[in-house]
Amino acid sequence: MADKELEQLLDEESELSLLETLDHVLNRGLVIAGEITISVANIDLIFLGLNILASSVETAHEVLREREKGPAGGQPDGPEGELE
Amino acid sequence: MSHAYYLYCIGESEALAAARGEEQPPPIEPDAKFVEIEGGGLTAVTSVVPLADYGEEALQARMADATWVAVRAMRHEKVVEHFARRASVVPLRFGTIYLERESVGRMLDEKRGELGSIIERLRGREEWGLNVYSDRARLREEIVSLSPRLGELSAQAAQASPGQAYLLRKKIDSLRDAEARAETRRVAAAIEQELAGAAAAAARLRVLKDEGGEQGDLASKLAFLVERDRFAEFRAAAERLAREYESAGFKLELTGPWPPYNFAAGG
Numbered sequence: 048m049a050d051k052e053l054e055q056l057l058d059e060e061s062e063l064s065l066l067e068t069l070d071h072v073l074n075r076g077l078v079i080a081g082e083i084t085i086s087v088a089n090i091d092l093i094f095l096g097l098n099i100l101a102s103s104v105e106t107a108h109e110v111l112r113e114r115e116k117g118p119a120g121g122q123p124d125g126p127e128g129e130l131e
Numbered sequence: 132m133s134h135a136y137y138l139y140c141i142g143e144s145e146a147l148a149a150a151r152g153e154e155q156p157p158p159i160e161p162d163a164k165f166v167e168i169e170g171g172g173l174t175a176v177t178s179v180v181p182l183a184d185y186g187e188e189a190l191q192a193r194m195a196d197a198t199w200v201a202v203r204a205m206r207h208e209k210v211v212e213h214f215a216r217r218a219s220v221v222p223l224r225f226g227t228i229y230l231e232r233e234s235v236g237r238m239l240d241e242k243r244g245e246l247g248s249i250i251e252r253l254r255g256r257e258e259w260g261l262n263v264y265s266d267r268a269r270l271r272e273e274i275v276s277l278s279p280r281l282g283e284l285s286a287q288a289a290q291a292s293p294g295q296a297y298l299l300r301k302k303i304d305s306l307r308d309a310e311a312r313a314e315t316r317r318v319a320a321a322i323e324q325e326l327a328g329a330a331a332a333a334a335r336l337r338v339l340k341d342e343g344g345e346q347g348d349l350a351s352k353l354a355f356l357v358e359r360d361r362f363a364e365f366r367a368a369a370e371r372l373a374r375e376y377e378s379a380g381f382k383l384e385l386t387g388p389w390p391p392y393n394f395a396a397g398g
Contacts, residue, residue, distance in 0.1 A: 065201070067260065067386055072204040072211075075392035076224035077249070079238065083135060083187045083228040085194060 135185050136166065136177040136235055138227040139210045140390070141246055142220035144174040150217035156209040160184070168232055170239030173246055176214060177235065185228055200225075208390075215390035219254040221246060222390040249395060256331055257362070257388035259355050261369065263319050264347035269380030270311045275303060277379055278310040318381055319351035322372050329365040330355035334393045346382050354393040 137159055142150075147167065158165055163178040184193055193199050204225050211222045229235045239246070275281045281303055288299035327333035336352040357365045366385070373383040 064386065065205075068208050069201060069204050071222075071389060071392040072208050072225045073200070074224075075395070076222045077141075077395040078224050079138070079227050079242070081138065081227045082230045082234060083185065083190060083226075085190060085226040 133182055134179050135182050136168065136229045136232060137163075137180045137185060138223050138229065138235065139176045139178075139207055140214055140220040140222050141173055141175045141239065141250075142214060142218045143247075143250060144169055144172055146218035147174045147176065147214065147220075150214055153213075153217070156213050157206060158210065159203050159206045166232075168235040168239070170236035171241075171243035173239045173243055173250075175235050175239060176210065176220075177229075180228070190226065190228070194226075211390045215257075219250045220390065221249050221253070221395050222392045223395075253356070253391050253394065255360070256356050256358050256391065256394075258391040258393055259330075259357050259362075259365065259385060259387035260336075260389060261322070261326065261353045261355065262346075262349055262384040262386065263322060263351040263353070264382040264384065265315050265318075265350040266347045266380035266382070267311065270314065271307050273379050274307050274311045274314060277314050278306075281306060281310055314379070315350045318376055318379070319353075322351070322376070322383070323353055325372055326353070326355055326365065326368055329361060329368045330357045332356040332394055336393065346384065347380070350381070354389075356391055356394045357388075 139159075151167070155165060158178040160178065160180055163180055166177050166179055168175045168177055183189055207225050211220065214220045215222065229238070270277075275285050284299055284303050284306075288296040288303070291299060323333060323335065332355070334354045336354055338349050338352050355365065369383060369385055373381075376383070
């Protein structure tokens with residue numbers, strides 16, 4: 048079910064910007080001990096899983112995109128930019 | 132009790148009230164509504180989420196599903212971005228959850244000193260990420276002209292007898308990798324120092340192993356807290372550095388603006 052949503056995310060964000068976002072949200076930000084907590088030890092494993100997932104979904108996606116659009120596919124606009 | 136409160140970020144009540152009027156991005160669960168909880172002059176932006184997914188055990192199980200996490204983490208980010216663009220907010224880490232509304236209010240009240248000073252420190256500032264990529268093969272080629280040690284050996288080789296020159300060249304080759312690594316560290320430190328001068332704060336982030344790709348190897352990952360008013364200056368400095376280190380095979384990539392996740396901790 049959520050695979051579609053993830054693919055949609057990847058449509059909007061490049062793989063790198065998706066990973067950067069996940070890194071920010073999962074690994075950084077102020078930690079306030081709520082009443083329900085996620086074990087921090089798990090976060091690294093989760094992130095590793097996301098890393099693999101994002102690259103494989105993106106790879107599959109890119110192939111599809113190339114097939115549909117031909118070679119002139121534009122880069123999606125993420126919150127990033129290469130410096131001149 | 133079947134629901135809990137999922138927290139995105141915390142800001143001053145007045146500032147958040149002004150940000151609320153505009154159209155908000157979707158909450159962490161599509162049918163969850165936003166609830167703003169107040170305490171001690173501060174407001175936490177939260178959503179009511181079902182314990183069936185966000186209870187301690189349920190959440191642990193959900194976290195094993197990378198797709199589930201990725202989608203929620205993105206929604207968390209969009210909500211924090213929305214408020215961070217309009218007010219000074221403290222971004223919270225994914226998965227800050229309270230069972231009772233009252234406990235959130237109490238937490239805000241108890242921590243208002245600490246949270247208030249973080250909000251103050253972040254005011255008018257944004258986080259920018261800087262990734263430094265290196266082209267290892269290119270640097271290995273260029274390293275003799277960059278490393279004083281190898282430059283000296285190379286000069287000696289130019290004047291030495293053929294036999295000695297051969298040995299010196301072999302030595303140079305054996306030192307290329309180590310010198311390239313040292314140069315990479317030196318460049319990363321120089322970039323960090325230079326940009327920190329145009330920023331309010333800087334942080335060196337860990338480099339996750341499989342990062343990098345078409346841009347080259349990710350040699351360094353930095354974060355800067357930059358005054359909105361000084362961003363042009365910061366960007367100009369980054370562009371100058373990008374040009375300066377381009378010939379040695381380094382590429383700089385600026386990402387952002389981010390909500391200040393890396394500068395949200397107290398202190």
